[in-house]
Amino acid sequence: MRNIIYIILGVIFGITMYKAETASWFKIYEMFNFQSFHMYGFIGSALVIGLVGVQLMKKKNARDVDGQVINIQPKNKSITRYLIGGIFFGLGWALVGACPGPIFVLVGAGLYPMLIVIVGALAGTYLYGIIKDKLPH
Numbered sequence: 001m002r003n004i005i006y007i008i009l010g011v012i013f014g015i016t017m018y019k020a021e022t023a024s025w026f027k028i029y030e031m032f033n034f035q036s037f038h039m040y041g042f043i044g045s046a047l048v049i050g051l052v053g054v055q056l057m058k059k060k061n062a063r064d065v066d067g068q069v070i071n072i073q074p075k076n077k078s079i080t081r082y083l084i085g086g087i088f089f090g091l092g093w094a095l096v097g098a099c100p101g102p103i104f105v106l107v108g109a110g111l112y113p114m115l116i117v118i119v120g121a122l123a124g125t126y127l128y129g130i131i132k133d134k135l136p137h
Helices: 002-019 025-032 038-060 079-096 100-108 114-134
Strands: none
Touching: 002 100, 025 038, 079 114, 100 114
């Protein structure tokens, strides 16, 4: 039953992204050219909701689906880590025209070539999982 709730929430999120045009290449292009506030407003809203959500999880000792308390640890703030990660993320976003969230929305909207992008994103995530312990912290 819990999985159905997650699927329903994911579908609602996808519909919201599609209707808000946040998966639109043109809106993303306008954002990077500072021609529209639309995407900045959507991203800013997500940031505020995420910030409030994390603070509530910390305050309430929230638990994951297995019943374990979610322990939110501060991340290592190495400049190299964020610089390299940001470059890969930005290059991927520029080449594809979408960040990871909207690629699923775009497949749902009928843009099936995005399935290639999903395969690439999953392969990159898998590769990172293999080599992350070997990378400098």
